[in-house]
Amino acid sequence: MSKFKKGGKSELPAISTASLPDIVFMLLFFFMVATVMRDSSLMIENRLPSADQVEKLKKDRTTFIYAGKPSSQYKQFGEEPRIQFNDAFISVEDVQASVLQAQADMNEELKSKIVVGLKVDKDTHAGLVSDIKQELRKANTLKVMYIANAKAQQ
Template structure:
């Protein structure tokens, strides 16, 4: 007697790609809502120094950033080589630091105003005099939490 058998293949069925566009658009919308775009252009050279004991600040909404350095190559021909202070997208004087910091503090929610830190991003070739002038202005407006932004690495390379 003859045995009849069905032909069966051991292959797995094809994976359905019908939900793939939904997943792609869901990821796209997620990254569009979570990603922030850096909105200020750097007008000063900002080669930060290295430090071997660094602590990362995780909550960027509690920072007010002040950049200090020599003007960029495009602006150096007009402004010279003296270190300048950048507040948002403009160059400023030391006397402008206090009002700027207070205006930025007013933009913060009431719950985090006491937790705000001023982050100084100072070029490693800038003299300490301008930094101490900025700190004096911050003392006048009673903002005493100051952070110096650096790169992690060997501090002897500075």
């Protein structure tokens, strides 16, 4: 008689799946927290000009106005540069009302600190930008910043 058995095939124990739901919910929670939702979909072509001194600002008190030619999927709006606010095309006359509405939707302490960011395509005429700025003055929104890409170092 031998002390050890030879030739007996032992089976591997089954893998425990008890912790699998915990792992799935941790991953789900992580992706829900880490995902950033897009503010608005661009309906215009937006090739920003480049600048050599660029500063990043917080987005909590910033409202963006886009200007440029409609992109290829919105060619039914013509070839002339258009103004986009949130997810809609607006006219120059509607800039004041749109900015005042965005200001009303903000937190009370941020209303007086609102900054309007102009993301204007580099091929857009300066007359449209001037018209937008005139409407912003009428809305008493005097803090305006121009959005540009950082110039690559040579």
